[in-house]
Amino acid sequence: MAEKRDPRSIGPRVRMMMPSLTPLEAKVVEQVLARRDFTDATSLREVADDAGVSEAMVVKIAKKLGFSGYRDFRENVASYNRLSIDEMHEELSPDDTGLEIVQKVFRASIQALEETMAIIDVGALERAAELIHGARRLDFYGVGGSAQIARDVAHKFLRIGIRASVQDDAHMMLMSASLLGPEDVAIGFSHSGSTTVTLEALQAARRNDARTVAMTNYRNSPLAEVADVVLCSTARGSPLLGENAAARIAQLNILDAVFVMVAQRDYDAAEANLSRTQGAVRGKRTR
Numbered sequence: 001m002a003e004k005r006d007p008r009s010i011g012p013r014v015r016m017m018m019p020s021l022t023p024l025e026a027k028v029v030e031q032v033l034a035r036r037d038f039t040d041a042t043s044l045r046e047v048a049d050d051a052g053v054s055e056a057m058v059v060k061i062a063k064k065l066g067f068s069g070y071r072d073f074r075e076n077v078a079s080y081n082r083l084s085i086d087e088m089h090e091e092l093s094p095d096d097t098g099l100e101i102v103q104k105v106f107r108a109s110i111q112a113l114e115e116t117m118a119i120i121d122v123g124a125l126e127r128a129a130e131l132i133h134g135a136r137r138l139d140f141y142g143v144g145g146s147a148q149i150a151r152d153v154a155h156k157f158l159r160i161g162i163r164a165s166v167q168d169d170a171h172m173m174l175m176s177a178s179l180l181g182p183e184d185v186a187i188g189f190s191h192s193g194s195t196t197v198t199l200e201a202l203q204a205a206r207r208n209d210a211r212t213v214a215m216t217n218y219r220n221s222p223l224a225e226v227a228d229v230v231l232c233s234t235a236r237g238s239p240l241l242g243e244n245a246a247a248r249i250a251q252l253n254i255l256d257a258v259f260v261m262v263a264q265r266d267y268d269a270a271e272a273n274l275s276r277t278q279g280a281v282r283g284k285r286t287r
Contacts, residue, residue, distance in 0.1 A: 142189030161273030193221020
């Protein structure tokens with residue numbers, strides 16, 4: 001019997017599994033997810049013929065994605081497709097008005113937040129908070145947009161008295177990781193989970209017995225495989241915005257939740273440090 005899942009979680013769960021598929025298998029899944037006419041009545045033969053693969057391969061793909069078979073896959077994907085159009089991603093168009101652009105960009109972020117909520121692992125957030133709270137040293141690794149997320153998180157933690165070192169250079173990452181030990185925590189930020197320099201830094205930290213955390217959009221990514229704790233966001237792709245734009249919003253919210261969980265563990269100290277850091281910059285404001 002097909003397993004009922006939260007419809008909002010289907011797209012995210014399928015996308016998170018994509019790195020584990022072959023290019024041909026991924027192409028089949030992408031074709032199915034792109035079909036707005038995919039329903040409970042769509043036959044196995046139709047999917048196979050459209051993709052130019054065998055029916056057996058479609059069933060194999062469904063099982064690799066965690067479904068019991070094609071019928072289970074079909075029922076859940078159809079449920080995902082039946083979500084209100086206002087809740088689904090609408091692609092940006094060159095002919096969009098300013099209002100339409102604003103609505104579509106905001107809806108993409110709202111969808112990323114709602115779908116991430118549907119697949120969130122609260123236990124992983126709590127484990128990450130526990131590691132961060134007990135860490136002697138914190139290292140954050142990331143490049144490009146991921147480095148900006150790392151800096152935002154480091155800024156939040158500094159406000160409550162927790163210092164983190166943010167590294168966005170391959171050499172600096174490895175040098176810093178080489179100095180970590182069992183009492184330290186390294187967090188790698190990578191949307192794809194396959195950014196080589198970030199992966200190598202997290203591997204180096206792990207070799208030195210530091211605890212490791214991955215912040216990524218893909219639970220089965222190489223970065224996730226070397227992490228003790230995985231914090232996973234989700235966002236659909238877009239030719240113009242890409243996945244990163246909406247995923248960034250979801251990741252910042254995940255990390256805000258971790259930040260609050262850390263602060264909770266010693267609320268009095270967090271409150272006192274917050275007052276001190278706010279006071280330190282109060283004179284830098286015009287009013």
